[in-house]
Amino acid sequence: MVEYLRHAGYSAAVIPAMCEGSLLYPSHVTESTPNYDNGIFFETAQDPVQKDALELFFRLFDRAGLELIPSLQLATPLTELEQLRLNDPAAAVGLEPIGPDGLSWLARNGSRRGQGVYYNPLDPRVQDAIRRLVQEVVERYGQHPSFAGLLLNLQPESYLLLPDEFASLDDVTIARFAREEGLSLPTLGPQRFA
Numbered sequence: 001m002v003e004y005l006r007h008a009g010y011s012a013a014v015i016p017a018m019c020e021g022s023l024l025y026p027s028h029v030t031e032s033t034p035n036y037d038n039g040i041f042f043e044t045a046q047d048p049v050q051k052d053a054l055e056l057f058f059r060l061f062d063r064a065g066l067e068l069i070p071s072l073q074l075a076t077p078l079t080e081l082e083q084l085r086l087n088d089p090a091a092a093v094g095l096e097p098i099g100p101d102g103l104s105w106l107a108r109n110g111s112r113r114g115q116g117v118y119y120n121p122l123d124p125r126v127q128d129a130i131r132r133l134v135q136e137v138v139e140r141y142g143q144h145p146s147f148a149g150l151l152l153n154l155q156p157e158s159y160l161l162l163p164d165e166f167a168s169l170d171d172v173t174i175a176r177f178a179r180e181e182g183l184s185l186p187t188l189g190p191q192r193f194a
Helices: 002-008 053-064 079-087 105-109 124-141 171-181
Strands: 012-019 067-073 151-153
Touching (some): 002 053, 053 067, 053 124, 067 124, 079 124
Parallel strands (some): 012 067
16 A cells, blocks of 8 residues: 555555544543454454554555555544443433434434444543544544644544534533533423423
């Protein structure tokens, strides 16, 4: 690939480092599916450790004098947020984007191959988890001369975007909005989402 980029006159490439739930690098922030690195499933167990393929890409790009931009597709579960959701469901209110029907986006739409709008981007805990994921990549690979930035993939099924104008109607997000705006909202009971 590096040889082709140089031959064709390109000076940079964007590589999906996190895509469809799988990572090209070992992470301390989130887990990876074996979509791109399935060595753990060999019958002989000859390749049980996840490789850092992204480090290899950076070294090759460094040597060739090219620039590399890793891409993160944020459309799959993040470990710390899933642990919070499983261990303390009451404290997890606000993590998922809730619509006017009182259901999360995933409950209404399901996921496509495990991808979907898992989290509410207005929740500070979601923002912190995304920040830690980005920080991990930048701290690990930022010293490479070929590191030219980081691309956050803003696709419709990403949790970096609100899925529609009626998302994030959960009690925690609405209460935070009312508090920050100095509003007093009535308690509406079961119909409050609508």
